[in-house]
Amino acid sequence: MRDGTLPGVSESGPRVVCHVDMDCFYAACERLREPALRGEPLVVGMGYESGETHGAVATASYEAREFGVESAQAISEALDALPRKVEAATDPTLDVDEAGFYRPVDLEFYDEVGAEVKALLHEEGGTVREVSIDEAYLDVTDQFDWDDDPRAFGSRLKRRIDDEVGVTASVGIAPSMSAAKVASDHDKPDGLVVVEPGDVRSFLAPLDVEEVHGIGPVTAAELREMGIETAGDLAAADPATVGDRFGERGREVQRFARGEDDRPVEPKGKPKSLSRESAFSNPTDDSERKRERVRLLATDVGERAEREGALYQTIGIKVVQPPFDVNTRARSLPGPVEDADLVESVALDLLAEFADDRVRKLGVRVSNLSFTDEQQASLTGFAGDQGAETATEPIDTDGSTGNESRDLADGQRSLTEFE
Ligand code: DCP
Ligand code: MG
Numbered sequence: 073m074r075d076g077t078l079p080g081v082s083e084s085g086p087r088v089v090c091h092v093d094m095d096c097f098y099a100a101c102e103r104l105r106e107p108a109l110r111g112e113p114l115v116v117g118m119g120y121e122s123g124e125t126h127g128a129v130a131t132a133s134y135e136a137r138e139f140g141v142e143s144a145q146a147i148s149e150a151l152d153a154l155p156r157k158v159e160a161a162t163d164p165t166l167d168v169d170e171a172g173f174y175r176p177v178d179l180e181f182y183d184e185v186g187a188e189v190k191a192l193l194h195e196e197g198g199t200v201r202e203v204s205i206d207e208a209y210l211d212v213t214d215q216f217d218w219d220d221d222p223r224a225f226g227s228r229l230k231r232r233i234d235d236e237v238g239v240t241a242s243v244g245i246a247p248s249m250s251a252a253k254v255a256s257d258h259d260k261p262d263g264l265v266v267v268e269p270g271d272v273r274s275f276l277a278p279l280d281v282e283e284v285h286g287i288g289p290v291t292a293a294e295l296r297e298m299g300i301e302t303a304g305d306l307a308a309a310d311p312a313t314v315g316d317r318f319g320e321r322g323r324e325v326q327r328f329a330r331g332e333d334d335r336p337v338e339p340k341g342k343p344k345s346l347s348r349e350s351a352f353s354n355p356t357d358d359s360e361r362k363r364e365r366v367r368l369l370a371t372d373v374g375e376r377a378e379r380e381g382a383l384y385q386t387i388g389i390k391v392v393q394p395p396f397d398v399n400t401r402a403r404s405l406p407g408p409v410e411d412a413d414l415v416e417s418v419a420l421d422l423l424a425e426f427a428d429d430r431v432r433k434l435g436v437r438v439s440n441l442s443f444t445d446e447q448q449a450s451l452t453g454f455a456g457d458q459g460a461e462t463a464t465e466p467i468d469t470d471g472s473t474g475n476e477s478r479d480l481a482d483g484q485r486s487l488t489e490f491e
Contacts, residue, residue: 085217086269089337090210090226091244091252092193092233094186095261097206099133100239101182102175113139113154113172117147119368120176125151127176128350128368134261136172144350147174179375182206188237196229199337201249209249211337218247218269226264246272248333250285257283272331277304285333286325290396291318303329346382347390347437348372355394355432362431363420369436370419374412381444383408387418390435391426401425408442 094100098116103109113136120127125148132141132150139154151174155163160171186205193200198212216225226243233241242263244255251272255265267275276284282292284303298317300306306314306329314322327333348369356362366389377384388402401422405414419436 086247087211087213088216088218088222089246089249089252090198090212090229091246091249091256092189092208092210092229092241093243093256093260094189094206094233095240095242096131096133096137097186097239098131098177098182099136101178101185103133104185104238105181106175109133109173109175111135113141115141115147115150115154115172115174116177117150117174118177118372120147120174122174122176126364130177139170139172141172146353149353150174179205179379183379185237185239189233189239189241192232192236193229200339201337202340209252209337223264223266226266230262230264248272248331249335249337250328250333251276251331253285254279254283273307276329276331277302277307279303281306281329284325284329286321286328291325294318307331342441342443343380343382344441345437345439346373346376346380346384346441347435348376349390349433349435351392351433352431355430357428357430359427362423362426362434365434366419366423366436367416369434370416371412373436373438374415377415377438377441378410378412382438382441383410383444384415384438385409385440385442386438387415387422388437388439389419389422390433390437391423391429391431392433392435393426393429394432399426402437402439404440408440410444 096114099109099114102114102116112133114133115136116130116132117127118130127147129141129143129145129147129150131143136150136154141150141154154170154172155166156174157168157171160166160168182205189206190200190202190208193208193210196210196212197215198210201209203209210229212225216222222245226245230241230243233239240262242256242260244252244258244263244265244267246252246255246267247269251267254276255267256263258265279302280292281287281295281300281303282289284306287295294317295301295306298309298313300309306326309326311323311326314326318325350365350369352361352365376382384405385408386402386404388400391399391401393399403418403422415436415438423434
């Protein structure tokens with residue numbers, strides 16, 4: 073950056089960065105092949121099977137969210153809030169209008185739909201950073217500048233996604249990645265929020281600090297304890313205090329809160345590890361519940377590795393005991409494998425040590441990756457960006473560790489270092 077240049081402003085003027093995030097993505101995909109589900113409360117469950125009560129909510133349509141159903145909830149809990157239509161139809165104590173539809177996750181199909189959206193973004197000619205199955209950044213500075221009509225560009229992009237793929241996206245357009253990300257989330261679903269270069273800080277200022285890119289619920293709670301409730305409070309806080317408490321990443325999110333973010337939109341490299349974590353709504357020492365959760369996580373990680381063409385030589389787990397005691401265990405294999413059953417059995421084996429312990433959160437990870445198909449690996453990111461937290465690393469932003477992790481618990485993703 074040249075002296076006297078505003079952050080996010082290159083020699084050619086402020087960048088035009090779009091963040092695209094699909095609305096209730098898995099549910100939108102289900103509606104694509106089953107149009108009767110449109111407008112209905114719809115829950116997509118991971119580890120869920122038709123008619124059963126096990127598994128966890130991957131996503132819920134906005135209609136289902138009105139009943140209090142949310143990502144990472146146990147399906148049994150979701151069913152209490154929103155019974156199945158079929159059951160409501162035969163049970164006189166239930167109201168069919170207050171019931172919904174449940175479908176199991178079909179990642180392969182969602183991946184295809186996600187890839188269609190990404191292909192369309194690539195066609196726009198800018199630089200695309202694919203972040204997850206339903207999310208990407210697009211830098212169109214070379215195609216477009218702020219004197220053109222960014223809102224018209226965003227509308228056209230949304231219309232294309234809707235017409236050509238059949239799902240709705242929320243789009244944020246701003247001069248930086250972090251501001252574009254907040255903008256796309258600001259008016260979901262079907263949102264289009266444009267934040268002009270001079271307006272970033274004032275746009276962010278009134279927002280809850282948790283909405284700042286890279287801040288998850290745990291950090292937000294800590295910040296609130298320090299009297300920092302809004303992005304504006306964080307922007308105005310003493311950088312030394314923030315730095316002492318949260319380290320370099322704390323300073324980075326403070327810069328985001330100030331609208332300072334020079335990170336270029338770069339195409340995504342290959343991950344170094346793949347992981348998934350999930351918190352219990354209440355800590356549990358029930359060994360079968362823990363095993364069941366690890367099975368779900370292992371299946372998900374195994375499937376993702378398969379889709380990304382990743383072989384792994386290390387399988388690990390993470391066990392968080394209340395309040396924030398993070399334990400990791402890993403086992404190395406003699407050579408690289410792609411074997412989802414092995415991920416499950418090794419993960420369960422590693423979990424045995426914690427069979428009697430109270431546990432708040434569990435994670436499964438494969439690492440030491442090699443790729444069978446490099447092309448595919450870079451095209452189909454499932455998880456990735458930022459947000460989720462661990463006690464050891466209270467603030468997480470999309471850095472360059474290359475460790476992709478999805479947090480089933482709080483619906484955010486992270487590049488959390490596992491060890
Ligand atoms: N997902 C998941 N578990 C979570 C969060 C998400 O399996 N804890 C899956 C299902 C989502 C998809 O990832 O459809 C995309 O995640 P988002 O956080 O973008 O959530 P949605 O697209 O479902 O909803 P929104 O409209 O809020 O973006
Ligand atoms: Mg989404």
